[in-house]
Amino acid sequence: MGGFNSGRKRRRNYVGMYPKLRASDLASSGVFDLPEGAEGVISWAGFYKGKALVSKQSGLIVLNISAEQRADTQLCIRHSTTACNYGGYRTWLYCPYCQRRVTFLNSVSEYGYLGCNSCLKLTYLSRNGDAIDRLHARIDRNDKKLSRAWARKHTSALSREYAAS
Incomplete structure (x- = not known):
């Protein structure tokens, strides 16, 4: 009893374990510059191995994600911008569950559900x-x-x- 590695297994999920959808990645790919009702295709590393059809509708970004081994997923994400002190602006995404303003959303499941660290109960490794x-x-x-x-x-x-x- 009680041999090496026989204790409780860690069940915490950490922020770095899962892919992120960053507002800065979406901004650099030109998603926020699309006119209302326009559509575009983006692909980015670290999120899904597939492409997303993006359409912009009245403050919402609608992502239709199609991956190789999964059914298509549609995500509606609210976004906003704030002015920075020294010029320019910062883009924010809103968590679909708690409506908290964040810079990135994590994807924990393979079905494409996105949420903030608080809603998905993610913590940083350095805190534990x-x-x-x-x-x-x-x-x-x-x-x-x-x-x-x-x-x-x-x-x-x-x-x-x-x-x-």
Whole structure:
């Protein structure tokens, strides 16, 4: 009883595990510049392996997603823009469930349902670590800040110091 890896399995879903639909990706592909009632086709990496037929109707973006191994899915997403302090504007998407304004929507299921982190009960991996995980993350951050040569030289000295004690 109680052997290695015999405890409870982690059942949390993390933000980085699932594909995202980002407002910035839609803006860079020109979706928000479409005139009312116009349609266009977009495809983007990291979301679905397929294409989406996009139509814009009175503040809504309608995505008809067709993928290779799945039935077609239709998603209606509300969007808005806000002015930035130093010019330009920022585009926001609204969660279909709670109407929260977010910069990206996650897709957890293979059926194409989109939602914000709160509705889909997603959390960040960095929020769920213990003291050892935070220590490893801090070491990794510091190693990236230092030059590689300096880090290599002092890592070997540190390993000798820990091996001696």
